[in-house]
Amino acid sequence: MHFFLQLLVIILASFISHKHEAKAAYVPPYTSIVAPVTKHTDAAKPLYSVEIMTTYVNMQYLHANFLIDIDAPFIWHDCILQWNPYPGSCPNNTLCTYPVSCEEYQCTDVRTTYSYPNLPSCPPANNASTLPGWGYCTCPVNVVSPITTSCTQALLNYDDFTVYTSNGRNVFTGAYGANPNAACAPSSTFASFPKNINGVMAFSSSPCALPAYLYQPLKRSLALCLPSTLSSRGVLFFGSGPYYLLPQSDVDLRSYLSYTPLLKHPDSFGYFIGLKSIVIRRRSIGLPTNITTKLSTIEPYTLLRTNIYNQVVRVFSFYTIGIPPANPVPLFSVCYSTITRMILRLVPDIDLILSNGNKWTVSTANSMKQVTRDVACLAFVDGGVTPEHEIVIGTFQFEDNFLEFNLENSSLGFSSSLLRRQTSCSNFNFTLTNSY
Incomplete structure (x- = not known):
C-alpha cells in the first residue's frame, strides 16, 4: 500500500509540474496593440489622431479620437467626473469617469512631477472643489493646449481605455485594456481642435503617459506611421513587432x-x-x-x-x-x-x-x-x-x-x-x- 501511495504522489507531482510548465510556456498570439491614425487639416495646422475605445455601452465599445502628442506628460480629454456612476446617470454623448482625490498620491505626483510647465495663464491648483454627495476634494491639474498653448484646469481621474491586439499582420477582435490616470477638461478646451478630436493621448516617456500603462507581454516600443492623405488611415503599434504593410505582406x-x-x-x-x-x-x-x-x-x-x-x-x-x-x-x-x-x-x-x-x-x-x-x-x-x-x-x-x-x-x-x-x-x- 505504501508503494502505491508513493507512486500516486509521484504521478500527481508530475502532472502538476507539467501543468505549471505549460502555463509558464504560454505565449499569446498577439505581439502588439494596434490603432488607426487619421490626418486632420481643419485646424490651424495639420494634426493626427489615434482612435481608442473608451467605454462599453449596449454590448459595444464607444470609439473616440485623441490627438497624438509624443511630448505630453499625461492624457486629458473631454469627460466629466462622477463618484457613483450608474446606468443612465451619465448624460448622453458624454464620457463619465471616476475622480482621483486630492489626498491620493497620484494627485501629488501629477501636480509636482509629471505636470505641464506652469505658464502665466495657468490658474493655481487648489483643493477646494468636490463633487455632490462625495466627501473628498477633487484633484485639479493644469493642461496646456498643444494648438493654442493656452492653459486650462482639468480634474484628474481613473480612466479606462481599450485597444485591439495584433500580430503585426492581422487585427484580432480580442481587446487589451489600460487604466491610466487621465484628466477631464471642459468641452470648450477643444474648440480649436480638429473636428471629432476631443482629447490628447500622451505617448511620451512620462510615467503618466499611455505607454507606462501598457504592461506585459508587450514590449515597451511605440511604432508610428503617419498617413500623408486625409482619405486613408495610418497605423500606430505598441509592442515588439513584427510589422507588415501591404502589398509586401511578408516583409517585416x-x-x-x-x-x-x-x-x-x-x-x-x-x-x-x-x-x-x-x-x-x-x-x-x-x-x-x-x-x-x-x-x-x-x-x-x-x-x-x-x-x-x-x-x-x-x-x-x-x-x-x-x-x-x-x-x-x-x-x-x-x-x-x-x-x-x-x-x-x-x-x-x-x-x-x-x-x-x-x-x-x-x-x-x-x-x-x-x-x-x-x-x-x-x-x-x-x-x-x-x-x-x-x-x-x-x-x-x-x-x-x-x-x-x-x-x-x-x-x-x-x-x-x-x-x-x-x-x-x-x-x-x-x-x-x-x-x-
Missing part, C-alpha cells in the same frame, strides 16, 4: 530600419536625437555639438534655428537653380513653380546625419510641400534666432516613414520614405479577424 518593416539613440532632455518627456550635420548632395552643413533635435507630432514642418536655416536654404537653392522659382507662400520662403510635376525630380534629397553616423534621408515627398496646384515649397521653416530647441523635426517629415520609439533600449528606428519601397503608411490591413 523592422528590416528597413536604421537606429540612433534617443536622448533625454531635462525639461521634457519628449523624444530627442543627436544630429551631426545636414547633407545636400555633396555639401555638408555642420551643426554645433551641443544642440538639441526634438521630434514632434504637433509641429507640422521641421523648424531650424535661423543660422542653420539660412545655410540649408543657401545650399538647397544652389542645387535647385534649374527649377523656376515662385513667390513665397506664408510659412515658406523657398518655393518653386511645378506646372510640370516632373520637374520635382530635380530636387535633391536632404540627409540628416545622426550622432552615430546613420543617415535619415528626407526625400522629395517629405521635403517639398505642394501648397497649390502649381507651387511647391521647401517644407523646412525658419524657427527664429533663439528658439527653445535648435531643430524640431515635424510631422510632414514623418509622413509615410516608419518610426519605432524603443523605450526599452532608448533608440529610434527610422525607415526613411516607404514610398520608395512601393508601400505607404496607409497600407496596413485593419480587417478584424476572430480573436486568437
Whole structure:
C-alpha cells in the first residue's frame, strides 16, 4: 500500500509540474496593440489622431479620437467626473469617469512631477472643489493646449481605455485594456481642435503617459506611421513587432530600419536625437555639438534655428537653380513653380546625419510641400534666432516613414520614405479577424 501511495504522489507531482510548465510556456498570439491614425487639416495646422475605445455601452465599445502628442506628460480629454456612476446617470454623448482625490498620491505626483510647465495663464491648483454627495476634494491639474498653448484646469481621474491586439499582420477582435490616470477638461478646451478630436493621448516617456500603462507581454516600443492623405488611415503599434504593410505582406518593416539613440532632455518627456550635420548632395552643413533635435507630432514642418536655416536654404537653392522659382507662400520662403510635376525630380534629397553616423534621408515627398496646384515649397521653416530647441523635426517629415520609439533600449528606428519601397503608411490591413 505504501508503494502505491508513493507512486500516486509521484504521478500527481508530475502532472502538476507539467501543468505549471505549460502555463509558464504560454505565449499569446498577439505581439502588439494596434490603432488607426487619421490626418486632420481643419485646424490651424495639420494634426493626427489615434482612435481608442473608451467605454462599453449596449454590448459595444464607444470609439473616440485623441490627438497624438509624443511630448505630453499625461492624457486629458473631454469627460466629466462622477463618484457613483450608474446606468443612465451619465448624460448622453458624454464620457463619465471616476475622480482621483486630492489626498491620493497620484494627485501629488501629477501636480509636482509629471505636470505641464506652469505658464502665466495657468490658474493655481487648489483643493477646494468636490463633487455632490462625495466627501473628498477633487484633484485639479493644469493642461496646456498643444494648438493654442493656452492653459486650462482639468480634474484628474481613473480612466479606462481599450485597444485591439495584433500580430503585426492581422487585427484580432480580442481587446487589451489600460487604466491610466487621465484628466477631464471642459468641452470648450477643444474648440480649436480638429473636428471629432476631443482629447490628447500622451505617448511620451512620462510615467503618466499611455505607454507606462501598457504592461506585459508587450514590449515597451511605440511604432508610428503617419498617413500623408486625409482619405486613408495610418497605423500606430505598441509592442515588439513584427510589422507588415501591404502589398509586401511578408516583409517585416523592422528590416528597413536604421537606429540612433534617443536622448533625454531635462525639461521634457519628449523624444530627442543627436544630429551631426545636414547633407545636400555633396555639401555638408555642420551643426554645433551641443544642440538639441526634438521630434514632434504637433509641429507640422521641421523648424531650424535661423543660422542653420539660412545655410540649408543657401545650399538647397544652389542645387535647385534649374527649377523656376515662385513667390513665397506664408510659412515658406523657398518655393518653386511645378506646372510640370516632373520637374520635382530635380530636387535633391536632404540627409540628416545622426550622432552615430546613420543617415535619415528626407526625400522629395517629405521635403517639398505642394501648397497649390502649381507651387511647391521647401517644407523646412525658419524657427527664429533663439528658439527653445535648435531643430524640431515635424510631422510632414514623418509622413509615410516608419518610426519605432524603443523605450526599452532608448533608440529610434527610422525607415526613411516607404514610398520608395512601393508601400505607404496607409497600407496596413485593419480587417478584424476572430480573436486568437
